[in-house]
Amino acid sequence: MNFNDSEIVASILNTQGYGATRNVEEADLVLLNTCSIREKAEQTVRQRLTTFKKTKQQKPGFLVGVLGCMAERLKSKFLEEEKLVDLVVGPDAYRTLPALIEEAGTGQKAINVLLSREETYGDISPVRLDSNGVTAFVSIMRGCNNMCTFCVVPFTRGRERSRDPYSILAEATDLFERGYREVTLLGQNVDSYYFVDESKDETITFASLLERVAGISPLLRVRFSTSHPKDITDEVLHAMARHENICNYIHLPVQSGSTRVLQLMNRTYTREWYMKKVDRIREILPDCAISTDVITGFCTETEEDHQDTMSIMEYAKYDLAYMFAYSERPGTLAARRYQDDVPEDVKKRRLAEIVALHRGHSHESMQKEVGKTVKVLVEGTSKKSDEQLFGRTDQNKVAVFDKGDLQKGDYVMVKIDDCTAGTLIATVVGRC
Template sequence: MASDKKFFIETYGCQMNFADSEIVNSILIEDGMQPAETPEQADVVLVNTCSIRENAETRVWNRLKELRTIKKTNKELTVGVLGCMAERIKDRIIEQEHLVDIVVGPDAYRDIPRLLKEVDDGRKAVNVLLSLEETYADITPVRTVGNGISAFVSIMRGCDNMCSFCVVPFTRGRERSRPMESILKEIQQLSEDGYKEITLLGQNVNSYKDGENTFAKLMYEASQVNPEIRFRFSSPHPKDFPIDLLHIIAEQPNLCNYIHIPAQAGSDSMLERMRRPYTREQYLALIDQMREIIPGVSFSTDIIAGFCHETEEEHQQTLSLMKEVGYDLAYMFAYSERERTLAHRKFEDDVPEEVKKRRLSEIITQQMDIQKVRNQEEIGNRHLVLVEGTSKKSEEQLSGRTDTNKIVVFDRSDFEPGDYVEVEVTDSTSATLLAKPIKKSSITEFFGAAVEA
């Protein structure tokens, strides 16, 4: 590959995809290519894709058709698809639609330079083989976009859970964990580069296992790298959440008091069809235990509306679960059937679209009401906010997040992105806390003072 070629990566979907794009950045730069600032400036445009829902795939298809139009005027442009859609659509996207030149699955990123050479030789290039070993542990991600404040670190790949609605095990393969040493080395480098927040990523992070090193052990060791970096993680599974991790979170000030704990549904019958190996009662007991061990912990969740055979009673049980937990945030979606999943093979996607939309609307409306109340309860409380950037509405205000993952907006004063600022909440909406800044602070200072108080 000629060193004067430039590449641009467009990333869709989850945090794991953004982390993967940073791995591809590293591989291509090591091969002599340079990142372009825009797709128009690039010789190679790679689209990192998501298959988790139909809407995500539709966005990718539309974008690829736009890029095909650009290729008509720029004959030298190479267009490729990376990630979760690659294996599912490789034949259609290359042979039928003639949209791309290269298709690469999540475990074949090391092969991209060779595949690009095949394209230069006039051939279409495909590698979508899944691996039982690949973790990219020896590759240092190159973060060419972002705010230089928050970073994602992938700790494992794949998933063994086989939930009936989920395509991830088929697009990302079986679970395998990175060596803990390589993860801590990456965290140490991020610390030296000045990052203030790191999120550890995996399809099921609490399944992480490196010899005797568990996920709880990894979180503890991560917290010790730098007491002024705060840590989050996503996503755990309710079925095997490590209780010892809760005590570690409670004890370590830089482990955020925020847990994303996907429920998906609120009835035992629905959870059974979804192949979620816990009951409503077990899930609620776990929530209670989390609240008991970590006072003030906040929760987010995933909810699916209109899964196969969902009855009105099951829908109402999902609404009641959400109300009983009182989530601070929820990611809510209407079910979209995915090929190759158990639900696709075994069940009928028989809930009418208008019913799905109505149930999703009810779920969203209720969640917004819950969030409004939860945020009103924050008025008068003090939080340590990591400033992420300027508020969307005003250059005179800054925006950041509490360790409980709530968005806070406050006057700029003399604070800058990357600062930790102690604030007092003065008002709220269902999505945002409004606050007055008190002073620039630190994790050690703020939580040390809280313990003393």
């Protein structure tokens, strides 16, 4: 989502004559687009800001701004505490950047962190940054209405609002016509996408939006992220089953395997309910890969709760997992209601245990692919060899194979010969 926001910012600034540079010394303006989801992310931002100090001293007029969730959370404190920051802009205020930059250029501290109930940036065509020309992100909604107690997003990105489907389809169609072959539909919770077109007396849900995007062309792959377990419907799963170009991959954050902890997190489902949702996905989509998020060491988590998380991971055998030790975020419901009482050494030990467990599941998932022939979308050159290309399978697994006369954007059939923990080793057997 932050990457997509950066592309929106680049588009807004392009209209003001700004262009991107990879060289800080050449820049007139540096903007850090920030995340507040974990403390480490904020620490990284503070460290990065100090690296611009010398440039700021040597280059009059050099401006540094902080965008996004961290800007929203800290607001004016940033201007007071951080002498390196000239402007602070929240995620709903990017349209005001030109005026804020002009204000900061006069020596004034510029800030706009107002949240909006309407802003979706639906009319802005993002500038594709660091693009491979094959895959792109398309934002379909902003904000979040789920008040998970550990999460700062509702406070930094505001309430949920869905972008109109016609601008989404226009953006995805334009990408396809420009040679892109995969779009990822983005939202804090895509399954709650909901748009009412009163002029047509029509309601568009995420399932119907997904089918409309897939209908642009069978050559356009469609992915989406993120799903909330309580909101993903059978309609979405059946839409995926009907369209070969909607990838068989669902990110389904579990956060904890303990019903007691899930209640403290306000996740609104139980352990058993989540497991039935996994069953339902595999019933309708037998080959669907499932990834997840896991937080270990949440407030009051016991060893029994931890074992519940380990066992639900054993049950689901996730293809991919993002695993973190709980990091209390100021302003969240958990910070106000509960004590962060699990010792750091216990958090680290539990995290190491779930990481080790998942590593085995991930390797097992990769090994299951060996011997299969699968379709891959070529995305670019392998990091390890200019003579090899890489692409992803329908299940979001990375495969590498010899280059031959293939080009980025080609669909190829490859036979999986071997695998490492994170990569499939393949041989091209034909074009699609």
